[in-house]
Amino acid sequence: MTRTRSAALHTTSLVVGAAVVVPIVFGILGGFKDNGQLFTNPFGLPDPWLPGNYLDALRSTAFWQQAANSVVIAVASTALVVGVGAMAAFIFARFAFPGREFLFTLFAIGLMFPFAVAILPLFVLLRGMNLLGNPLGVILPQVAFGLPITIVILRSFFRTIPAEVEESAVLDGCGPFRFFWRILLPMARPALGTVSVLAVVGSWNNYLLPLIVFNDSRWWTLPLGVQQFQSQYSADTARILAYVTLAMLPSLICYALAERQLIGGLTSGLGKG
């Protein structure tokens, strides 16, 4: 690689990297400024550093409540979608019965069903079932819409487990339940990790569904809380920046800790197969 070429590559990477980092750093630093500072000095370091907005948010019960709600809903959705999806994928992968291909195709086409299409009738349905304002009103639809990708990924993984494994288990007197629970699931850990990442991130970032289900702030998740906070304090930019920064942190910390797993989980099943 020539010198000029290398310099050009470095410059491009730096510029793009800066374009990614600058808005995030603007948010972090902006949270330490007041609105006057933001007006005169949007780019630079805060002078003086004012931690008040961060401390206010951290002392408020709303922020912690929203974070806890997000965690509860993400964990419950993920456990359910992976459990229910794995059971279905097991059947689709290793049982032969009439109608199997039809049912599987139904789920596979479900990959293309956008959430937005179903949201109105879903609202009417959840209202009828008295699930508005109830976390199950978010969890259950998230599970239902997460099933297609979960089943498609797990089925293809289950199919790669050699038939000999199952044969010898059956010869040892292992029934389908034990085989599923004791042998198949432990062998499928990487694939279970992938679908769990997809489910957690999908739930954590979901906005439309909590928006229509939770009228009352009791169950607001972080995306909903951030958006409501923004409309409440629309004139107070610095305060919003502090809040949005805190809301970003869990995702960014998880990403920093488990970069490989997150990238792998979020891109597999879509592109690389």
Place this chain on the structure above:
Amino acid sequence: MLTDERRPAPAAIPPPAEAVRRRRRPWPTVALFLSPALFLFGLLVLTPIVVAAYASFFNWNGFGAPSNFVGLDNFRRLLTDEIFVGDLRRTLLLITLSLGIQIPISLALAMLLNEPLRGRRVYRMLFFAPYVLSEVVTAVLFTMVFSPNQGLIAGTWLADTDTVMYALFFVISWKYFGFHTILYLAGRQSIPPELHDAAAMDGAGPWQAFRHITLPLLGPTIRISVFLSVLGTIQLFDMVWVLTGGGPIRSSETLAVTMFQEGFKRYHVGYASAISMVIFLISVTFGLLYQRFVLRRDLEGAVTTMGDQR
């Protein structure tokens, strides 16, 4: 869908004779394991879509059962609704910009990250970072970035009907380019180095190698990345709703935003359902046609390649 077709037909199906014999009655197991998934999917995915289709033929406010049947009136009204026609035009604009600018840039950056560059692991990590943030957090952050007085990019980008779509496109690209870059990088790294070595020995320059080796071999990745990008744009909601609310004067609304406005703000549930059906039909038609005509070759090719490797 895509993942699965790429795998070779496994030996596990049909199950070995012994297992079949032991499973004389598979039905109880099949029913037990399958019913939770079928129940949830049927009740919360399929039923709502069928209800939306049904409701789109009614003038309905969402309360009680729909009773005022109006046939195709809602769909006829859509055709003369400036906002809806604008939605289609704006969707097309965003798709064009994504395919014309965002995808090529992502591809170029992937080629760059494939070079032996110092710190490329850091760049790789940075580029993908926005993708893990939620659309809402991104949108709120950029509302502040674009804030007229205190923002990073001063000006009225989000408040001007002429610039709002481009500002929106900028934020979408900021969030999603890294995802496509990582897809391309993975595709690029799966090309055997011998091919480029041989091309270099034959005197091919970097551009020729890219044009005649890298690009064709990245075909499957490009086609999937385009597929995801188009489907995502058709269904765009969160980002627009939080960043602009569809404004100013409804000039940045998308199909889903208009549907939400009509359905949840004005209680025109029948009319909104008609928009839902349009989103549904566009997504599924595009998806099926794309898979049938564009992705098919990739899937066939991939199966034989994978088969050889095993």
